[in-house]
Amino acid sequence: MTRQRPFFVQFLVPAVLVAVIFAAAMFNVLKYSFLEFVPGSLNVGGFTLENFTRINRPIYYWVLLDTFILSFATAFFALLLSYPISFALVRAERNWVRSVLVVLAITPLFTGEIVRTYSWMLVLGSDGVVNTALKSLGVIDRSVPIMYTRVGVVIALVQFAMPVMIILLATAISQINRDCEKAAANLGATPNTVFWWVTIPLTLPGILSGFVVVFAWTMSAFSTPQLIGGGKVLMISNVVYLQGFSSFNLPFAAVLSLVALFAALGSLALMKLLTARLEQNMATS
Amino acid sequence: MSKGTNMRSILFWTAVVAILVYMTLPAVVVVATSFNPTEVMAFPPSGFSLRWYEKALTYPDFQAAFKNSLIVMGMSSTLAMLLGSSFAYLIFHYNFRGRGLLEAALWSPLIVPHFTTGFGFLLLGSHLNLTQGFAVIVMAHLLLVTPFVTRAVFVSLSNVDPNYARAAANLGATPTRVMFKITVPLILPGMIGGWLIAAILSLTEFTASLYVTASRTQTLPVAMYNYIREYADPTISAISALLILSTTAIMIIANHFLGLRRILGIDNG
Secondary structure (H helix, E strand, O other): OOOOOOOHHHHHHHHHHHHHHHHHHHHHHHHHHOEEEOOOOOOEEEEOOHHHHHOOOHHHHHHHHHHHHHHHHHHHHHHHHHHHHHHHHHHOOOHHHHHHHHHHHHHHHHOOHHHHHHHHHHHHOOOOHHHHHHHHOOOOOOOOOOOOOHHHHHHHHHHHHHHHHHHHHHHHHHOOOHHHHHHHHHOOOOHHHHHHHHHHHHOHHHHHHHHHHHHHHHHOOOHHHHHOOOOOOOOHHHHHHHHHHOOOOHHHHHHHHHHHHHHHHHHHHHHHHHHHHHHHHHHHO | OOHHHHHHHHHHHHHHHHHHHHHHHHHHHHHHHOOOOOOOOOOOOOOOOOHHHHHHHHOHHHHHHHHHHHHHHHHHHHHHHHHHHHHHHHHHHOOOOOHHHHHHHHHHHHOOOHHHHHHHHHHHHHHOOOOOOOHHHHHHHHHHHHHHHHHHHHHHHHOOOHHHHHHHHHOOOOHHHHHHHHHHHHHHHHHHHHHHHHHHHHHHOOHHHHHHOOOOOOOHHHHHHHHHHHOOOOHHHHHHHHHHHHHHHHHHHHHHHOOHHHHHOOOOO
């Protein structure tokens, strides 16, 4: 070694150790997906490919499709609702407004899945806030079902996803060179034109990464579909749990976990590809 | 300012407020129902009572689960601070063979679904006969929260002027002395911020914990989940209110001392 590398070994060893433990955990999922399920037992048999052929059934296609649709809808609405907040968060003139916005926008990220899901149960339930309010306003006579529906699940999932979306969008908005907007305005563009033809295109990379991160993140949501879906809305996470803890079919649960993992990896790879193409286009135009 | 600009600005801020109401309404409802005197979760509450707080704080399952959560949180967030800081230092300063692979492994818990991680540790734990203790839970949490420390410390390291360390070394300080007298004090805000995020995320982690905890080691979110599935009274509202109010307080304090916008990299408004 020509150069002195203080702390190299001391810092490398624990990192490698922990990485190996994680790899071992993931390897166990992979291993179980190839082992035979013995009904009524937690023990598994020998090598088989049967678990992978089992996924080839309409019900699992529907669950996957549902997971995709719910994640897509969540990412779309989270984007729609987060953009104004991020914009205000970066551009508000008063410092205290920005501080209030950042605390209100980020705190939900740290209250945890259970607290947030439970809160939405109180809001969306048949005696919940929404139904009570609509009834007392005379809009409806009887409670409309929101719990145990896809709409209810998406309403809650969007709120969960927003802090992450807001962080990613705000980062993108704060990196805009404001001279571009000023130049457009000086050349006679109306504020609307500036927003749609300058601000939005300049934040497109942030929009794209926010969309895909939320999409991938929502694909692995568990407690919201579990409690608000109540078994009527099934995402892939809920089926993994059912297979693992109700049927004790650990090998098949392992296969479904791998499917979820590769779906998440696939969507992130797709984002990399799209972002690269986008940046190329922006550079050439 | 023209009339059009004014109108647009009013519309914009109305939309912002409406969206913020949507984001915060659930938390407000939970806090309000937690003071309900009856078992019905009425909103607005029909009176004022602290009975659900008393029940939440004296319920044996929650007491045990809270203790478990504190053990897991204390161990995993402290280990994560040490691991994340040293790992950030490693990838900030050194290039070495296998670095890409190591980075992939330690960043990937952000992408791998929590139930896949939890399931993996469940299988690993049963393979090693460790299903009844805290070791596997702490390990799973350590992996899930370390990336947040790594990121926070990496940002701190990028903001440190390398000349301080060089000057100290030129004046004859040993690498150990440079590390603990110069580098660590300069990146301490990042380490503390990272530790705080790690602690909160560990305390509230649910999905992976559901897989790796046993009934004796269940953490608070798991105990809350089990309670929600069996009972419908405002006890969970009381615990949730305590968690919401304490995290909000921590966020306000963190924003004041550490600057949330600076930590998140959105501070050139």
